[in-house]
Amino acid sequence: xxxxxxxxxxxxxxxxxxxxxxxxxxxxxxxxxxxxxxxxxxxxxxxxxxxxxxxxxxxxxxxxxxxxxxxxxxxxxxxxxxxxxxxxxxxxxxxxxxxxxxxxxxxxxxxxxxxxxxxxxxxxxxxxxxxxxxxxxxxxxxxxxxxxxxxxxxxxxxxxxxxxxxxxxxxxxxxxxxxxxxxxxxxxxxxxxxxxxxxxxxxxxxxxxxxxxxxxxxxxxxxxxxxxxxxxxxxxxxxxxxxxxxxxxxxxxxxxxxxxxxxxxxxxxxxxxxxxxxxxxxxxxxxxxxxxxxxxxxxxx
Amino acid sequence: xxxxxxxxxxxxxxxxxxxxxxxxxxxxxxxxxxxxxxxxxxxxxxxxxxxxxxxxxxxxxxxxxxxxxxxxxxxxxxxxxxxxxxxxxxxxxxxxxxxxxxxxxxxxxxxxxxxxxxxxxxxxxxxxxxxxxxxxxxxxxxxxxxxxxxxxxxxxxxxxxxxxxxxxxxxxxxxxxxxxxxxxxxxxxxxxxxxxxxxxxxxxxxxxxxxxxxxxxxxxxxxxxxxxxxxxxxxxxxxxxxxxxxxxxxxxxxxxxxxxxxxxxxxxxxxxxxxxxxxxxxxxxxxxxxxxxxxxxxxxx
Numbered sequence: 096x097x098x099x100x101x102x103x104x105x106x107x108x109x110x111x112x113x114x115x116x117x118x119x120x121x122x123x124x125x126x127x128x129x130x131x132x133x134x135x136x137x138x139x140x141x142x143x144x145x146x147x148x149x150x151x152x153x154x155x156x157x158x159x160x161x162x163x164x165x166x167x168x169x170x171x172x173x174x175x176x177x178x179x180x181x182x183x184x185x186x187x188x189x190x191x192x193x194x195x196x197x198x199x200x201x202x203x204x205x206x207x208x209x210x211x212x213x214x215x216x217x218x219x220x221x222x223x224x225x226x227x228x229x230x231x232x233x234x235x236x237x238x239x240x241x242x243x244x245x246x247x248x249x250x251x252x253x254x255x256x257x258x259x260x261x262x263x264x265x266x267x268x269x270x271x272x273x274x275x276x277x278x279x280x281x282x283x284x285x286x287x288x289x290x291x292x293x294x295x296x297x298x299x300x301x302x303x304x305x306x307x308x309x310x311x312x313x314x315x316x317x318x319x320x321x322x323x324x325x326x327x328x329x330x331x332x333x334x335x336x337x338x339x340x341x342x343x344x345x346x347x348x349x350x351x352x353x354x355x356x357x358x359x360x361x362x363x364x365x366x367x368x369x370x371x372x373x374x375x376x377x378x379x380x381x382x383x384x385x386x387x388x389x390x391x392x393x394x395x396x
Numbered sequence: 397x398x399x400x401x402x403x404x405x406x407x408x409x410x411x412x413x414x415x416x417x418x419x420x421x422x423x424x425x426x427x428x429x430x431x432x433x434x435x436x437x438x439x440x441x442x443x444x445x446x447x448x449x450x451x452x453x454x455x456x457x458x459x460x461x462x463x464x465x466x467x468x469x470x471x472x473x474x475x476x477x478x479x480x481x482x483x484x485x486x487x488x489x490x491x492x493x494x495x496x497x498x499x500x501x502x503x504x505x506x507x508x509x510x511x512x513x514x515x516x517x518x519x520x521x522x523x524x525x526x527x528x529x530x531x532x533x534x535x536x537x538x539x540x541x542x543x544x545x546x547x548x549x550x551x552x553x554x555x556x557x558x559x560x561x562x563x564x565x566x567x568x569x570x571x572x573x574x575x576x577x578x579x580x581x582x583x584x585x586x587x588x589x590x591x592x593x594x595x596x597x598x599x600x601x602x603x604x605x606x607x608x609x610x611x612x613x614x615x616x617x618x619x620x621x622x623x624x625x626x627x628x629x630x631x632x633x634x635x636x637x638x639x640x641x642x643x644x645x646x647x648x649x650x651x652x653x654x655x656x657x658x659x660x661x662x663x664x665x666x667x668x669x670x671x672x673x674x675x676x677x678x679x680x681x682x683x684x685x686x687x688x689x690x691x692x693x694x695x696x697x
Contacts, residue, residue, distance in 0.1 A: 104421060117418035118426065120405060120513045125419065126492070127556040128429035159557065160564050189501070191427070194560075199520050200490070201648065202588045204560050205567075212421045219500050238546065242579070245542040246558045254555035255428040256460065257547045259495075259505050263461050266506075278543070278579070287503045347502065 124193025141387025230354025258286035277304035340367030425494025432456035442688025531655025559587035578605035641668030
């Protein structure tokens with residue numbers, strides 16, 4: 096039986112050893128996926144853009160009409176505290192809030208007591224680090240991203256089975272990662288990632304049916320600082336075939352190059368120069384502590 | 397704090413008191429909604445169509461490529477045993493299987509140890525019984541059902557936030573229940589229910605973008621036995637406005653009349669004669685024990 100590695104986990108205001116960090120089987124977060132989350136990371140002893148992440152988490156809560164008893168300011172302290180209690184300088188951090196428990200486990204969000212969870216793990220990458228250096232092979236999947244008319248991808252919800260199935264479809268085709276199209280057939284996301292491509296020196300990223308990725312936003316900011324023109328617009332699958340570079344961005348992974356799409360090499364078939372330039376700038380940004388919040392228990396009293 | 401009512405719950409082969417029936421916060425069923433379920437019910441001491449439910453559960457498992465260590469025959473015994481251990485003759489029964497736990501909680505279904513849960517509660521109805529006698533008021537929601545190209549509604553998955561949000565939209569409009577349209581604008585489901593309407597003596601139910609409801613199937617079988625013609629086809633929202641009757645079907649609720657849609661009375665504004673005829677036949681079917689499996693601990697050794 097697989098056991099998660101031990102750590103200290105925040106569950107409804109208490110810090111518990113991970114083996115006791117549990118929720119009821121009656122929690123609506125489990126039974127109905129009725130909840131939201133946000134993922135943050137720390138590196139060089141700083142949590143990156145914590146307030147942007149918490150603001151997005153608050154938007155996710157609002158979008159599903161979930162009010163939790165913990166004010167965002169308290170949640171901020173608890174996030175820092177959870178990372179500190181685990182003794183981590185580099186961390187993968189997740190905050191989860193669910194509708195919680197009601198007297199009976201029916202599909203009814205009324206009368207529930209919410210559940211709030213925070214955990215921190217030594218920094219994890221969504222992508223296999225061995226493959227990141229040479230680039231991932233991606234599959235454009237037959238499975239489409241859930242549409243905004245059903246459940247907006249901007250909501251970081253507990254309903255990611257759609258993305259899991261896309262990943263499994265990619266694996267079954269011998270690929271490392273999935274690229275999903277939206278309802279209209281435009282490229283939108285990879286599971287847990289935003290998508291970028293490079294054409295004629297411009298970085299291009301989809302505008303619609305996507306998560307408002309904070310790494311995506313950061314890459315666009317860095318592009319501006321580096322005088323690399325950027326375009327936020329609809330991206331058709333055709334553009335994956337003719338792009339000079341394709342890469343993904345994620346809090347849990349940073350920038351990840353895609354060097355093959357559906358068996359065909361992207362550009363030179365190696366991670367490209369603009370990807371490399373942006374990756375260096377992204378790493379330097381982390382090391383600088385800019386946009387970072389120091390992990391200190393003293394700071395939180 | 398709301399606490400679920402006490403009962404005995406099956407968790408990975410062990411029977412636990414409900415307050416100890418928990419899963420890890422790292423379970424992929426919680427973090428990603430990576431899992432499936434099925435709901436059954438018992439009445440008059442019989443579990444209704446248990447093998448049809450378990451066959452559907454097995455299809456859901458296959459559709460998300462989840463293999464659980466428990467054979468379906470063992471699961472069948474565990475379902476009966478769970479109901480018996482709770483001393484129930486009338487029960488709401490749920491079986492849940494999740495991808496479970498992996499070494500690290502990333503969005504990757506590989507290397508997980510699955511979780512299997514079974515619980516039984518005294519029979520619960522999805523709809524407020526006080527309202528069922530006069531009929532529910534329904535809202536056609538702006539939120540659409542998740543499309544089959546993203547996550548087929550035939551999969552009873554842990555990703556029901558789409559349905560929760562539709563319900564909340566209906567509540568906010570002063571209604572009791574939501575009616576959802578599919579990607580193409582056709583009527584498909586209510587949260588946890590299939591939809592039926594009656595026109596000129598025919599019962600009509602949507603063909604596409606729906607759960608393969610076992611109560612739906614049963615109502616179609618009873619219609620045939622009662623010589624009521626039935627049609628399985630695309631249903632446009634227009635037909636809700638001109639229908640003589642509208643009703644919902646669900647394992648957790650049986651047949652539920654809708655007497656108002658978006659503020660307008662359905663037909664006479666009261667539960668209709670075909671609804672009443674089918675409801676009587678459905679109740680008689682339960683009482684007869686036909687399609688029923690007796691809840692006996694002796695039977696399971």
